[in-house]
Amino acid sequence: MKLYYLIGRRILQVIPVFLGVTLLTFAVSHSIPGDPARAIAGIYANEQTVEAIRHRWGLDRPVYEQYGIYVKGLVQGDLGVSIQSRRPVMDDISDRLPATIELALFALILMCLIGIPVGVVSANWRNKLPDHLSRLFVLIGGAVPTFWLALVAQLVFFRYLGWLPSGGRTSDMIASPSHISGLYLLDSALTLNGAALVDSLEHILLPGITLALAGITSITRMTRASMLEVLQRDYIKAARAKGLSRRKVVLKHAFKNALIPTVTILGMMFGSMLSGAFVVEWIFSWPGLGSLAATSITNLDYTTIMGVSVVIAFVYVLANLVVDVSYMILNPRIRLE
């Protein structure tokens, strides 16, 4: 199957996914009791003011009509106006999306750099000391709640040791790097802005590591399991039999094939980190999508809740597309199926 055909098919699949997401989010967010017009007007507003606001925001129209207007706008790339900030939702999201993508990518890279080697080592020395140690590490990493880890990391590395900042993306003294991608690490590297690079790196370390630690568990487990499975295969035995060193067999022949399930997990993790990083973003004052979503939910900001859901659905689909393409690079036979 041609690569572009597969990509085209995936893109077509996006349409029903989006419609489903908007319908579901719309239904859920509108079934929660709460009056957004009152939230805008404030507690002391009289009914006349609330009514004026309700009318101005189209909240007095029938629900199906509100949904129709929303979908029509969505087709034109308009996610509506945030009830809370009164700005276009697209603007609010574009302000925060780069921060979340940067954090998720950073955590994902850490997960790969730590999780995959630990998984390989663990499988290679099955039931030996390195395996026991790595399994213990994985168990602890998976058992510790993220919010607790975040608070403890902050307490130790910011409050007591003073090595890293408590949160945010940059320090007051350091200007943000020129906007190219919105990812501060990348932008400061591309513009050779050393001060901003170090500052951004210092700021992303704690939230990045905290976010990564939870995910490393799954990556290590998956890599270990699939490595063990691959190492039992006949072609591995054949490779060993023909005299290849164990190191070469593991790294060259087994590792590549064992990566496929791990890549699947990585794709899904990236998607879930965009939406699920809100605890880490909240505690580390990271100005990302998760933080925006959490605030919108508390304030019944329907339009932002829906906007964030649509964007996350989009990124999920995109991440899955990347995973599919990675499969084909890792195992060309998949392309033929």
Next chain:
Amino acid sequence: MKTPKAKTWLTTLPLVALAFVVALSLASCAGEETTTTTAPAGSTETTAAPTGPVTLVATRNNDPNSLDPADEVTVGGGLESQVAFYERLINIGDPSGELEPGLAESWDASPDALTYTFKLRQGVKFHDGTEFNADAVRFTWQRIMALEGAAAQYWQPVKDVVVVDPYTVQIVLSQVSPSFLATLAGQRGIYMGPSPAAVKANETTPGDWAKDYFRDHESGTGPYTLTSWTHDQELVYEKFPEYWRGWDGEHVDKIIHRIVKEPATARLMLEKGEVDIAADDLPIEIVDQMKDNPDIVLKRDPTTTLTQFTFNVDKKPTSDVRVRKAIALLFDYDTAIEGSFKGYAKRVYGPIPSSVWPPIPEEAVKYNRNVEEAKSLLAEAGYADGFTLKLSGMDILNYKSLFQILQQNLAEANIKLDVEMTTWPVLFEKLQKPKGEKPFDMASYQMWAAIPDPVDILMWWHTSAITVINPGWGTSETDKMLDDANSTMDQAERERLYSQVIMKLNDDCPGIWVAEVEHVMVYKPWLKGYEYIPYYHGLVNWYNLSIEGKES
């Protein structure tokens, strides 16, 4: 086999990596450059320790919704930033509620109390350099009313704003409003600006009053201007050199208002000295953990805020006054104050805090814990075997323990309490259901007076206010008392009428008034000039703050 695309990636990767390494190696030099930029121009090696602009760092727990005073009137929504840029005609000068001049130097009322004449201060400039005058006051009113935003409600008694001369303006009311001046000096909806010239210059379409532009820009007359706003990160304000009060004495040059959503993080930052003041209310549990820290100042002040439970008076069994009184007698007020409020609160014996007049009359019925009396009242009402109640309460950290205390207390009389904690907008939806349809037996939330006048807290017991707070209580007789009190300028008569309403409320017991909560602001000892005025709850007078003796 590698594809051409893969090759491109492979050749680009080392370049990006190289850029990273070069950038990192430049880091230390650049770091030094950055720190030297704070030294004042012209400083030499022979001068004393260099002093840069004095910067104050304050935390706030959310991104503002809007900086337009016509559109956003809530603390937390943007008001706490707006007060750095915009000012009022008159102000509340101290906790007693005394009014003092602001942009107006003096004011007087006509004998019929329908026309208020304000003499405006001369030489006041908006941040765009144009002059503040009577036309600007009229323009502000016109803009607020045209936008129909949240601020419009505070101008509803106003029939017209008349420019008498460039520095004299009259506000004409359609009906007598004894609390009008207090409202004008209060904290919501009455800020002057943005400047007419700036509005005209930034209209997207003629007549749109530049409503989009002023959500994230400002043009007021206040002490600080907005330098930058990075959403969900920080707002930066810098002093307005031409501010009419001048910059003699101790002030700060720059304010960084940093958004820190997690209170535990704000606490760490304050302890570490990374911020000077946690300028919004931290939960009392967090504040209490800092009480023994000698490097933190805990400033405690009485507020006008009440914590209360209200009863659904249209639904059995709370429609029976004996049941309501029994519950008020079962509640353990002292344990609640010590347990839920950590002692940062005091008892209140009626629907009005002690900081707002009139005082609770001596002869008013007061409720203290008396389990036996409560049980006999319940038996008399036919509920000796108990019943189940549903409580909807605000999801505030310390309310959880408050509700647990109530649950335990009620269990002593076989009353089961189901608690449902929700966010404010969801609770509000329930509260504002029409009389008879409210989906709870009891509700719990805070109330407070934002102006030094009882109307702000007692008006919610008017039957026309059932859409908001009133749980269905009131008769034509109590409505008349409230209406009369709000339409006469006779202070003695107003006190008498409000005292009668309080007596009636205490007697009918449509609510349990638990405590007057203290306000506790936490800041570093080097921060000077902080003063809490209950009517400006949640707002900081940025101009009065200074930093003295802070080690750099």
